[in-house]
Amino acid sequence: GENVGLHLPTLSVQEGDNSIINCAYSNSASDYFIWYKQESGKGPQFIIDIRSNMDKRQGQRVTVLLNKTVKHLSLQIAATQPGDSAVYFCAENLMNRDDKIIFGKGTRLHILP
Amino acid sequence: DAGVIQSPRHEVTEMGQEVTLRCKPISGHDYLFWYRQTMMRGLELLIYFNNNVPIDDSGMPEDRFSAKMPNASFSTLKIQPSEPRDSAVYFCASSEGLPRPFFGPGTRLTVL
Numbered sequence: 001g002e003n004v005g006l007h008l009p010t011l012s013v014q015e016g017d018n019s020i021i022n023c024a025y026s027n028s029a030s031d032y033f034i035w036y037k038q039e040s041g042k043g044p045q046f047i048i049d050i051r052s053n054m055d056k057r058q059g060q061r062v063t064v065l066l067n068k069t070v071k072h073l074s075l076q077i078a079a080t081q082p083g084d085s086a087v088y089f090c091a092e093n094l095m096n097r098d099d100k101i102i103f104g105k106g107t108r109l110h111i112l113p
Numbered sequence: 114d115a116g117v118i119q120s121p122r123h124e125v126t127e128m129g130q131e132v133t134l135r136c137k138p139i140s141g142h143d144y145l146f147w148y149r150q151t152m153m154r155g156l157e158l159l160i161y162f163n164n165n166v167p168i169d170d171s172g173m174p175e176d177r178f179s180a181k182m183p184n185a186s187f188s189t190l191k192i193q194p195s196e197p198r199d200s201a202v203y204f205c206a207s208s209e210g211l212p213r214p215f216f217g218p219g220t221r222l223t224v225l
Contacts, residue, residue: 034213043117043204043216044156089156099144099212100169103156 008087010108019077021107023090028071030092034101035064035075039086044103047075047088077109085111115139117217119205125223131193134220137186138207146214147180147190148204156204162188195224 013019025033031052036044050057050064050073057064063076073090087106093099118137126132138145146161160170165182173180177196182188192199202221206214 032212036216043206043219046213046215049213093212099161099163100158101146101212101214102158103148105155 008106008108010110012110012112013080014112015080015082017080019075019080019084019109021075021077021088021109023073023075023104023107025071025073025090025092025104026102027092027094028068029094032093033064033066033073034091034093035062035073036089036091036103037084037086038089038106044089080109080111082111082113084109117205117207117215119203119217119220121220122218123221123223125225126195127225128196129194130224131191132195132199132222132224134190134203134205134222136188136190136205136217138188138205139209139215140186142207142209142215143185144208144210144212144214145182145188146206146208147188148206148216149201150204150219151201159190192222195222197224200224 034049035047037047038044048059048062048064050066055066061078065074087108089103089106091101091103093101120135143164147159148156150156159172160180162182180190200223202219204216204219206216208214
């Protein structure tokens, strides 16, 4: 696939355990953040977003945490399933000044049986 | 809703040839984005449109690349002439209002 190996960090998690994927974003002025999931051979798929006036947001089996002090974003996936195997990207945006969405490098999540 | 539609899904061409990639955004979406994905550089924003008008093309790598959006339901990304280093997966994405792009399936381009 597009993100095979070279410089992509990989997280291996036992099926049923919780996964935590981390992201350090680059611009302290960014005020909107998105997590995407990309399965092999497909386009990135929206998972969850969060604005900078929040530090936590929950979805179905997923939680995003935002720490603006250290410019850190994390995605927590509860009870990881085989279908969660994918590459996960965080993306940032300067919502009130710019419409561009800038993506990070991605993390590969590998589910162990 | 059919989602973002891209064509072709795969394109193999020879160096020097013109390549045209096509995109139909989700109906009602007013933003359209073109991204390129490679192993080495990840997902790069090439250009984006708002209401059919190009807003930022600073990510377009060279003059060999051009993009148009003649109407709200169609956009093209053209490479002329193509080079082997242009080989990548090209994604089109669209969004309504808040820039939260929904991606198409991509076009895998191979330039020999």
